[in-house]
Amino acid sequence: xRPGERxxxxxxxxxRKLLRLLAADARRTNASLAAELxxxxxTCLARLNALRASxxxxxxxxxxxxxxxxxxxxxxxxxxxxxxxRHLMSEFGKAMTEVPGVTQAFFLGGxxxxxxxxxVRDAQDVRDFVVEHLSAHPAVANTRTSLVFxxxxxxxxxx
Amino acid sequence: xRPGERxxxxxxxxxRKLLRLLAADARRTNASLAAELxxxxxTCLARLNALRASxxxxxxxxxxxxxxxxxxxxxxxxxxxxxxxRHLMSEFGKAMTEVPGVTQAFFLGGxxxxxxxxxVRDAQDVRDFVVEHLSAHPAVANTRTSLVFxxxxxxxxxx
DNA sequence: CGTGAAACCCACACGAC
DNA sequence: GTCGTGTGGGTTTCACG
Numbered sequence: 220x221r222p223g224e225r226x227x228x229x230x231x232x233x234x235r236k237l238l239r240l241l242a243a244d245a246r247r248t249n250a251s252l253a254a255e256l257x258x259x260x261x262t263c264l265a266r267l268n269a270l271r272a273s274x275x276x277x278x279x280x281x282x283x284x285x286x287x288x289x290x291x292x293x294x295x296x297x298x299x300x301x302x303x304x305r306h307l308m309s310e311f312g313k314a315m316t317e318v319p320g321v322t323q324a325f326f327l328g329g330x331x332x333x334x335x336x337x338x339v340r341d342a343q344d345v346r347d348f349v350v351e352h353l354s355a356h357p358a359v360a361n362t363r364t365s366l367v368f369x370x371x372x373x374x375x376x377x378x
Numbered sequence: 379x380r381p382g383e384r385x386x387x388x389x390x391x392x393x394r395k396l397l398r399l400l401a402a403d404a405r406r407t408n409a410s411l412a413a414e415l416x417x418x419x420x421t422c423l424a425r426l427n428a429l430r431a432s433x434x435x436x437x438x439x440x441x442x443x444x445x446x447x448x449x450x451x452x453x454x455x456x457x458x459x460x461x462x463x464r465h466l467m468s469e470f471g472k473a474m475t476e477v478p479g480v481t482q483a484f485f486l487g488g489x490x491x492x493x494x495x496x497x498v499r500d501a502q503d504v505r506d507f508v509v510e511h512l513s514a515h516p517a518v519a520n521t522r523t524s525l526v527f528x529x530x531x532x533x534x535x536x537x
Numbered sequence: 538c539g540t541g542a543a544a545c546c547c548a549c550a551c552g553a554c
Numbered sequence: 555g556t557c558g559t560g561t562g563g564g565t566t567t568c569a570c571g
Contacts, residue, residue, distance in 0.1 A: 242442070248548085277443055279438065281397060281437075281439075295493065316531065323529065365487060366487040407565085408564070
């Protein structure tokens with residue numbers, strides 16, 4: 220790694236296993252993690268803090284059933300940016316992540332420029348979202364919406 | 379709700395705030411959560427366990443920087459299922475989530491049937507993935523791949 | 538359901554290797 | 555980097571409202 224670059228220090232086998240265990244249950248106690256890794260608690264804690272400090276770990280979150288809070292409908296919205304507004308793309312993406320209901324935003328290469336994953340109550344909410352935040356936006360050329368019948372999470376890439 | 383049914387009991391304001399706090403940092407101590415919510419620790423723990431038991435909380439995970447483990451490239455792969463193989467779609471989706479590198483699978487309505495989000499090392503890996511797991515699969519009619527330049531996570535829907 | 542109190546267990550410094 | 559230990563604080567149970 221070049222000096223001054225953000226720390227992407229090599230991860231050893233223990234680091235990877237630690238990440239894998241946390242991916243399965245991020246609320247496990249440090250003691251139980253250490254036991255399964257076969258290292259001392261203090262060592263395990265030091266590694267965990269190092270992974271946080273070096274931004275390998277971005278954070279710990281809870282995975283919530285979307286339907287539990289009245290968000291029964293998910294959709295993917297493809298967005299094409301107006302050719303004359305390409306310089307607004309990065310800004311546009313960030314703005315979209317602030318909109319309630321938008322859970323992910325992909326900045327794409329290819330036919331379409333953006334893909335937004337939205338989780339909302341019903342079809343009316345999707346329409347409102349597209350009309351209010353996309354069609355009205357000066358940078359947006361056009362959009363295309365697909366309903367999500369099922370959303371599956373894959374195995375974490377460091378399996 | 380009928381007894382024995384999967385609990386989608388109403389969430390009150392405290393439950394929602396609890397989920398929001400956990401979304402921001404899933405490893406916060408129960409004590410600090412209780413303090414911020416203005417309830418007793420034991421009450422907070424009881425609510426947390428209830429949310430887990432009723433499957434409102436699916437789990438706690440760690441958010442890892444994808445590049446940190448050598449996965450520098452992300453792509454979206456759209457998949458069209460062969461008309462005669464529609465009955466294999468559900469099975470196909472589950473199988474895809476087991477493939478290393480596949481982080482998400484969307485089961486779609488619209489032009490295309492599936493969208494796969496893959497996180498891999500380089501372009502060669504994308505090609506290998508498409509050739510080995512998609513083109514060769516009897517249910518797959520055709521695929522289309524878009525590179526992901528940036529992947530942003532949105533605010534959680536219960537903000 | 539909610540709570541306070543108490544036993545138990547854990548997190549997180551240290552200092553040493 | 556790794557480890558063992560101590561102690562302040564957290565987790566969890568339980569009897570009670």
